[in-house]
Amino acid sequence: MPRKGMRSIFFKSSSPSRAIIPPPSQSRPFSESLMDENIDLAESLITEWDSDVSSYCKIISLFHGDRTEAKQYLRSVRDLQSAMQLLVTQDSASDQLVRAQNLMRMAMKRLEKEFYQILSDNREYLDPESVSVSTRSTRSSAARSSVSDLEDDESDEEFLVAGESISEVEIISTVAMADLKAIADCMISSGYAKECMKIYTIVRKSIIDKALYHLGVERLNLSQVQKMDWEVVELKIRSWLNAVKIALKTLFYRERILCDSVFPGSFPIAETCFAEISGESGMILFGFPELVAKCKKSPEKMFRTLDLYEAISDHWPEIEYIFSFESTSAVRTQAINSQIKLGEAVRGMLTDFEMAMQKDSSKTAVPGGGVHPLTRYVMNYISFLADYSGILADIVADWPLVLQSPLPESYFGSLESDNSPITVRIAWLILVLLCKLDGKAELHNDVALSYLFLANNLQYVVVKVRTSNLKLLLGDDWVTNHESKVKQYASNYERMGWSKVFASLQENPTAEIPPEQARDSFKKFNAAFEETYRKQKAWIVPDPKLRDEIKVSVAKKLVSAYKDFFERNRVGSESFVRYTPDDLGNYLSDLLYGSGGGGSVSSSSLSCDWPRRQGR
Template sequence: MPTKAMRSLFFHPKAPSFSFSSQSSPSRSSISFPTPQSSRSACSNISETMVDEMLENAAVMIMKWNPESSAFGRLTSLFYESKKEAQQYIKCVNDLQRVMQFLVSDDPTSEKLVHAQSLMQIAMKRLQKEFYQILSMNRAQLDPESVSSRSRSSRSASSTSDDDIDDGEDKDFAGDTISNVEQASSMAMTDLKSIAECMISSGYAKECVHIYNMIRKSIIDEAMYKLGVERISSSQINKMDREILELKIQSWLNAVKVSMTTLFYGERILCDHVFAVSKSIRESCFAHIAREAATLLFGLPQVFVSKSKKNYPEEFIFRLLDMYTAISEYWPEIESIFCFESTATARSEALNSLIRLSESVRSMLSEFETSIQKDSSKSPVTGGGVHPLTLRVMSHLSLLTDYSNVLADIFIDWTPPAKLPLPESEDSSVSAISLRMVWLILVLVCRLDDKAKQYKEVSLSYLFLANNLQHVISKVRTSNLQFLLGEEWISKHEAKVRQFAANYERLTWGVVLSTLPENLSAEMSSQEARLIFRNFNFSLEETFQKQKLNVVADAKLRDEIKASVKKKLVPVYKEFYDTHKVSVGSVRNVAMYVRITPEDVAHYLSDLY
């Protein structure tokens, strides 16, 4: 999973400014849009005869679909009834607009102009109704998922940018590979675009935008509600049970995924397509529709981390990292979809959430370090086994490394303490998160050194250290810690485990071995032989009784210790046994003094740990 460093999040492509405020619906006078027929030169090729003809054709078509004078027009949808006639209707309205522009420049007091204006008002009411019906009746086909799916299907056929959208792209929307839903979505989008362009060029952008914003914002708001995104206060979070908070965060994580891959992505595509004729309008519409929902969504992590830190369990750091990961993974999409100045608040909330989450993760890891240093358990672990502190710390750290990439982002500027020992091969290129993990494990090992002093027997202290350091290494080996700490670190600490184990063997089993003479084959009296056998038997049984209560949790280490003790003890005893068994004397004396055979020693050792 690629992670974007925090420093990169402060650089955004500057969005172009709007020609009107995005806080309100655009008015006819404030919107900039292309009007090919707006100049006198564009109308100079229209004759009086053409004016009459175009005016008559427009009147016939417009009155046919006038809902106030025609039952047919009142009950039937133009774009649903006939796509061909709908296109003719749009053409008639565009021609009417050309006629009006000609008449304004030729004779502003003309009765024909008054008639044309009346027809235009009727036509705009019709188109408003059609625009509303298409948006309302095609909610399923125009849901962001369908729109985004259609966009992905057609992306390979067209890579037209926002500023280069033209009528030709409509041809890319239909195809044999597009599903029925996507095809219906494509048709509805094409109809909406043609109506929007007609209304905008006729000076009715405000009415068109109002309808669009009203319906599309309700869809976004409804979707966010279904995703469980709701406004919540810090006080509510503080009163919330941990389980409920976990569910809220999980719901938020799902909402981010759906929103960025479908909801906002699809809405941006739809808005850009419908209002392709005017950059300022599509920017304003998208901001009106999505800004509030996006700002709420991206700002929620800041509310989640407002809970009193004393109430956070250690495991809550993983939820913080989940939220950080969700935003950082979708940061390119956030910058792309909400690139406008009018949607800057959405980007700001996402960035502020990253900063707050980062601070909280740092704080919780510092508190975790403090909890290691202040662990107050006084009783030594029975049998020199793995301490609960070791289990807790290494489990926590190994799970943390599943988030190595985002942690590297969060701790990019962390400076390790001067006393942190590093392998010779490590240098300034070592990542901050690697150093952070090395330091936390060092804190743990130092605390274990203190706890080893709780044992009265020094040998058991070494067994305790061997057990715990071996558990540390095992967790490193089986997690992403191995990539952060490296083979040199692992090898160095494996050598320490071997040294601890060797010290334990020497102090524990060296006592047994010391009961045998240095010169195993030297001649000795029966009394000397009996004494050595008796001392060996007593020492071995005493040591065995003590050691059978001790544990070596790691199977590999356990086998290594037993094999090492067996290798040191059994051959030496066997040589002495074979040489001096006969020196003990009678069969009765052998039974009394030589109770343990070399095979018995091996069995004793096999039953340990």
């Protein structure tokens, strides 16, 4: 070794006073002698591992076994570099310097091959998962220094001890990273940083690009996306939502860990390598949401657009950390731009959704006064919007609701004045629906049926709010206020729908009346009840709770009044009595189930396939 050669420099006689010191003209400086020895030792090792000289070296790696020769090789290259630096200061045109430079080129050629070989052969052990585990579990252990610490032979024993507690994959990964770091340090200190970086980025970029491709991430342009059917775009969105999680939590994040591990002492080099490896892929990954946002907007695209917005928002801390370098700022900018465009698309779709409701012009009455398809569609849509209330709150925060004229507070159903913009906007969308339903109620040719229609549809709205996240937005007061309106509509139906039947009875059912008048009252009651029953047999109340409440209310008033009249006047009027009080109860129990069925009504401009939210 070079240090052992230092002993030959000095010679001592038995007598200190007679030490033999050659005259300056006949001796060589200490540094020159050490320099020549370093070059000679380097030449012996470098030529031994020259693939052009030895066929054995073409198939065997320098970094095999216990790494003893690898340590000696790297140390000799470092010593050769020191010798070259000294030669340059003495004689930049000397034959010795030319010899050293040729040896350095041979050494770098060998190290380039070793560097590439380790990167290629250990792909499965340098995958992001292995890198993360090994660096996390052994970052401070001797395992990381077993090869890179070329001066400490005891580290090998420590590595073996550390290796007992970690898996084989972690050991291989750790050793590979240590080898890569050792080679990188040597090449960089020898002035071959550019060559080292080129090999590293080519190999690692291909791995990242291939991984993203298998995750379904591909380079697309706006024209390609716009030409796709929405079903195809939706599949790509689902793939992207899965890919972005893996890319940020595994691929990019752990690729940065690997860069920092291989180039720990060269921050600019680690940054440059990571930027070249991940920059383009990051731009492609976060460019896709912007392409989706620029496509033609329609209500059924709302929820996938929100999924994209939410994914970027949720993963922003990872994006900001992983791409924190100035050289990767374009990726951060692309992610921000995509989120901005997605937000604009959502606001546009909310506006279009409201306009579609307001422009709805369907003129077909719902058979039996049941729930209108428009009500089902809108409330299902709005209840799904409530699942994204956090994201929507961010999107509409600086997008206040602008009305042509101020509306009374009661129109919003007792909303507090300090409600968030998303709460006010959701309440407004429901209000637009209820106003449209008021108009559609007029399509029914019976006033009582119109009120039943309003009760049914408002009940559907209230139940949807009460059983979804809409209740968290609108609050208990809103629900209570609209429940009272349902009862009011039901009461109006009862009053208008059964007025003729109640009018056929005496105002005071217990009062004594002549037999002729009693028989006439029974005849009027029979006719009024049969007409009402026949008409309402096709009417429907889909909600079981509301249906029972209405029938109980009608029965309680009607059967009670008829029973008093029946018991007072049935004697002498037997031939005119068709119904007993119990009969009335049985007939009433059969009502509001809708004998004709609910029917099918188009919801005009809002009609479309209900947006599917697979994977949520």
